[in-house]
Each structure stands twice: as C-alpha cells, then as structure tokens.
Amino acid sequence: MTTSVWIIEDDFRVANIHADYIQKIGGFTVTESIRTGQETIEKLQQSSNLPAIILTDLYIPDVEGCSLVRHIRYHYPAIKIIVVSAATERNLIKDVVDLGIVDYLIKPFEQQRLQQAFKKYLNESLSFHNRTNITQQDLDSIFYIESAMTEDSHVKGIDLHTLQIVKRIFENQQIQELTASQLSELIGSSRSTARRYLEHLVSENFLCIKPIYGTIGRPERKYIYDGTYEQNK
Structure with missing residues (x-):
C-alpha cells in the first residue's frame, strides 16, 4: 500500500519533475497534480480519499502568501504539508513554518533533499504506528x-x-x-x-x-x- 501525495504547482513541467522525484522514493504515489488554490480547495471538499501529504509551492497565481497552507492546516490538520518554493523572505517563511509544516525546501533543490523530507514523514508515521x-x-x-x-x-x-x-x-x-x-x-x-x-x-x-x-x-x-x-x- 502506497501513501497518497498531492502536488500543488502552477508550472506543469516543474510538477512533473517533482512527481518523478517522489515516485523514485518508493512507497509514495502522486494521485493529484493541481495548478491553483481554488482547485485545491474544491478537490479537498469533494474527495473521499484525502492525501496523506501535500507538496505545494507558495507562488500560486490565485493564492496570497501562506493563505492556502493556513486553510489546509485549519480544515485538514491530519494532512502533512511540505513546501517547495523559491520564496526566501524571512517573514513569509517564518509564518509558514509556524503553521506546522513538515519541511520547507527552497528551489532549486536536489532530489536527495526531497527524499529526506519524505523519510522524515515515514519515520514519524512508524513511530506512532x-x-x-x-x-x-x-x-x-x-x-x-x-x-x-x-x-x-x-x-x-x-x-x-x-x-x-x-x-x-x-x-x-x-x-x-x-x-x-x-x-x-x-x-x-x-x-x-x-x-x-x-x-x-x-x-x-x-x-x-x-x-x-x-x-x-x-x-x-x-x-x-x-x-x-x-x-x-
């Protein structure tokens, strides 16, 4: 049984690269690739099988700052969030980290660094299982x-x-x-x-x-x- 992952990224080429990285880790499957914040909210509301992890950028056209991350954390606290973004502003990153995300990766990043984020999730899951x-x-x-x-x-x-x-x-x-x-x-x-x-x-x-x-x-x-x-x- 694999763990479901959703990717939120407006550039489909980048989303495909992230999906390829995740598939290579093993044990994780990308089940949705979403390009906007509104589509994300709608899919979460309609889905009968919520993802275990959401991998999201912060620079989404219809999303302001960390508002989407805040929405997910408030309405779906069981979903783990990993942020991958080119955003390096101190206040923005602090706000996102304070929301309780699993990890924050600054673009561009190496495949191994993303693997570490997912292994951290796996280690936590096994510790509580x-x-x-x-x-x-x-x-x-x-x-x-x-x-x-x-x-x-x-x-x-x-x-x-x-x-x-x-x-x-x-x-x-x-x-x-x-x-x-x-x-x-x-x-x-x-x-x-x-x-x-x-x-x-x-x-x-x-x-x-x-x-x-x-x-x-x-x-x-x-x-x-x-x-x-x-x-x-």
Missing part, C-alpha cells in the same frame, strides 16, 4: 535524528535516517521478522539495498539471521528482531 504510549526515544528519533548523524557514526552505504526507519519497523511489535524482499517493499528500495541495511543491523547485534530452506537453491535469509529470536527454533 500501533503504539499506545510514546517514549522519549521515539520523539527524539523524529525531532533530533538529523543532529545525531555525526561523521563518527557514518557507515559507507548506510543512510542513518533510513537506518532509523528500519529499526522502527522492527521495534514495532507488529513486525518481528522480515526478509530483504519484504523490507524493500516497506521502505521503497531495491532488494540489495534492503539487504545491506539488514546485514548492518546484524553486525550491530540488533537482528539475528534465520535461514529458510526451500526445495531448490540457496536458503533465503529471514532477519529477526534480536529481542524476539529464540536460538532453539
């Missing part, structure tokens, strides 16, 4: 994960934000074991990339490996959260 109580560690992983990424903790080929997301998946009691193929679907990556993160967590003694023997070929590996693994199985 099927939890009755939230720990300080859960909150720190949302608000301070970037500051925890120091050069000393950097491992080649491992993005620490993605690593935190993978850990959250296993720490969620609903998911105790996964194969590389299953994880790749959850985080929107290739199977080899998913396996790299899983093997890294094995080296940290966070996960254990359990071989699954089939009838043909090499056994598949199942990665099991260390706290749930029993050696005698």
Whole structure:
C-alpha cells in the first residue's frame, strides 16, 4: 500500500519533475497534480480519499502568501504539508513554518533533499504506528535524528535516517521478522539495498539471521528482531 501525495504547482513541467522525484522514493504515489488554490480547495471538499501529504509551492497565481497552507492546516490538520518554493523572505517563511509544516525546501533543490523530507514523514508515521504510549526515544528519533548523524557514526552505504526507519519497523511489535524482499517493499528500495541495511543491523547485534530452506537453491535469509529470536527454533 502506497501513501497518497498531492502536488500543488502552477508550472506543469516543474510538477512533473517533482512527481518523478517522489515516485523514485518508493512507497509514495502522486494521485493529484493541481495548478491553483481554488482547485485545491474544491478537490479537498469533494474527495473521499484525502492525501496523506501535500507538496505545494507558495507562488500560486490565485493564492496570497501562506493563505492556502493556513486553510489546509485549519480544515485538514491530519494532512502533512511540505513546501517547495523559491520564496526566501524571512517573514513569509517564518509564518509558514509556524503553521506546522513538515519541511520547507527552497528551489532549486536536489532530489536527495526531497527524499529526506519524505523519510522524515515515514519515520514519524512508524513511530506512532500501533503504539499506545510514546517514549522519549521515539520523539527524539523524529525531532533530533538529523543532529545525531555525526561523521563518527557514518557507515559507507548506510543512510542513518533510513537506518532509523528500519529499526522502527522492527521495534514495532507488529513486525518481528522480515526478509530483504519484504523490507524493500516497506521502505521503497531495491532488494540489495534492503539487504545491506539488514546485514548492518546484524553486525550491530540488533537482528539475528534465520535461514529458510526451500526445495531448490540457496536458503533465503529471514532477519529477526534480536529481542524476539529464540536460538532453539
């Protein structure tokens, strides 16, 4: 199941570029591309399936400043908003940030920076998924994960934000074991990339490996959260 994203951008060429970036992240699908504020309001009112995320510019012809963002935040507080705009005016940006957006990207930006914004959303979603109580560690992983990424903790080929997301998946009691193929679907990556993160967590003694023997070929590996693994199985 993918997460629905709407794009609000009056330049269709730019909107297509943003959509392409989002599709490459994996796990997210652009379901609407809208060019005006009024069309956005109408679609929100008529839609039976609201998006989880809205990616919007601030410079929309029929929108003044952050009025559209304010409207969405007031009427649809569950929708997360990521702003991508060439606007750099201090007061305008402060007003938008104060409304509680997920992130603000100044155009032009690199694809990797947009991926970070969506990974932040994913990390937050996983932290709250099927939890009755939230720990300080859960909150720190949302608000301070970037500051925890120091050069000393950097491992080649491992993005620490993605690593935190993978850990959250296993720490969620609903998911105790996964194969590389299953994880790749959850985080929107290739199977080899998913396996790299899983093997890294094995080296940290966070996960254990359990071989699954089939009838043909090499056994598949199942990665099991260390706290749930029993050696005698």
